[in-house]
Amino acid sequence: LVALLLGTLVMLPDDLENLAQSVVATNLFSNNILQAITTRNYWDIVNEYKPLMHTWSLGVEEQFYLFWPLILIFASRFIRDWLGWVLALFCACSLIIYLLPVADYVRFYHLPFRLFELGAGGLVAVGHSRGMPRFAWGQVGLPGLMTLLAFGHWLPRESLIPLAVVCTCMLMMTASDRPSWYTNLLENRLLVYLGMISFSLYMWHQIVFAYARYAVVEVIDASWALALVALTLVLSVLSFHYVERLFRDK
Numbered sequence: 646l647v648a649l650l651l652g653t654l655v656m657l658p659d660d661l662e663n664l665a666q667s668v669v670a671t672n673l674f675s676n677n678i679l680q681a682i683t684t685r686n687y688w689d690i691v692n693e694y695k696p697l698m699h700t701w702s703l704g705v706e707e708q709f710y711l712f713w714p715l716i717l718i719f720a721s722r723f724i725r726d727w728l729g730w731v732l733a734l735f736c737a738c739s740l741i742i743y744l745l746p747v748a749d750y751v752r753f754y755h756l757p758f759r760l761f762e763l764g765a766g767g768l769v770a771v772g773h774s775r776g777m778p779r780f781a782w783g784q785v786g787l788p789g790l791m792t793l794l795a796f797g798h799w800l801p802r803e804s805l806i807p808l809a810v811v812c813t814c815m816l817m818m819t820a821s822d823r824p825s826w827y828t829n830l831l832e833n834r835l836l837v838y839l840g841m842i843s844f845s846l847y848m849w850h851q852i853v854f855a856y857a858r859y860a861v862v863e864v865i866d867a868s869w870a871l872a873l874v875a876l877t878l879v880l881s882v883l884s885f886h887y888v889e890r891l892f893r894d895k
Contacts, residue, residue, distance in 0.1 A: 648696040648852050655860040660694070667697040670704070674711070677704035681754040694859045699851035701754060708756045709763045729771045736764040740808075765811045769818055845881035845889065853877045 652664045663683075670679040680701045684692060692698045720731040739760035743752060752758045817831075830836065839846070853873050854865070862869055 651852075651856055652696065655856070660859075664696060667695065667700070671697055671700040674704050674707035677701040677708075677754045677756075681750055685750040687750070687753055694855055696852045696855040696859075698855070699847065703847075705754075705756050705759050706763070709760065712756070712760075713763075713767060729768065732764060732767050732771060736761040736768065739764065762807060762811050765815055769815060842881045842885040845884045846877060849880045849884070850877045853880070 649664065649668050652661050656664060666679060666683075667676055670676040676697065680687070680698070684695075684698075687701075716731065716735065717728070720728045739757055743758045743761060747758075853876055857865060857869070857873055865873065
């Protein structure tokens with residue numbers, strides 16, 4: 646709503662039309678599909694001026710959250726003892742097609758190619774719910790990371806980075822029950838609070854920076870960047886406490 650209202654005030658007609666399309670697509674959890682059809686290249690400079698460009702990832706996530714429970718319901722009713730293997734199969738299929746030689750924008754924007762990244766967290770959750778020791782799941786992430794280090798030179802850089810991130814996160818979340826430097830870091834109060842407001846940060850940051858570029862300043866230097874980050878933080882704290890928590894409490 647904020648993005649659309651600001652757009653009606655400052656945007657040229659063609660840009661406002663594109664924004665309106667993104668508003669519709671975002672609310673239908675499909676801005677990733679719209680961007681794959683229209684923009685394609687995520688790193689195109691024109692995307693820096695699009696207030697809702699970032700909701701492509703929200704589309705991927707929401708499609709995942711609609712799809713994943715259906716798998717869980719089916720698997721828990723008919724093959725409950727094999728639930729982990731069912732999830733692993735979907736992740737493996739997603740990883741295989743992710744590594745196929747397809748157009749970069751197709752791999753980047755569409756759920757089937759990104760499912761393994763989100764599904765890795767599902768696998769960790771299933772293992773935790775079944776009482777599997779953390780170290781056992783850490784043994785999944787560590788070989789994966791070592792395999793990437795050994796054979797990563799055969800993979801494109803844009804494919805290697807997400808795989809390394811997934812394996813590293815699985816390893817960090819599951820390697821040990823005992824406190825360590827990274828558990829102490831991640832459980833720091835400031836980082837925990839940033840995590841709590843992270844959705845608001847995510848929703849506001851592109852709107853703030855895109856409109857700053859579009860209507861306020863031609864080049865965002867260091868001082869402007871600091872000011873815009875501060876504004877994003879303020880908006881995020883306000884929306885977390887007076888929008889998100891308000892609806893959660895209801």
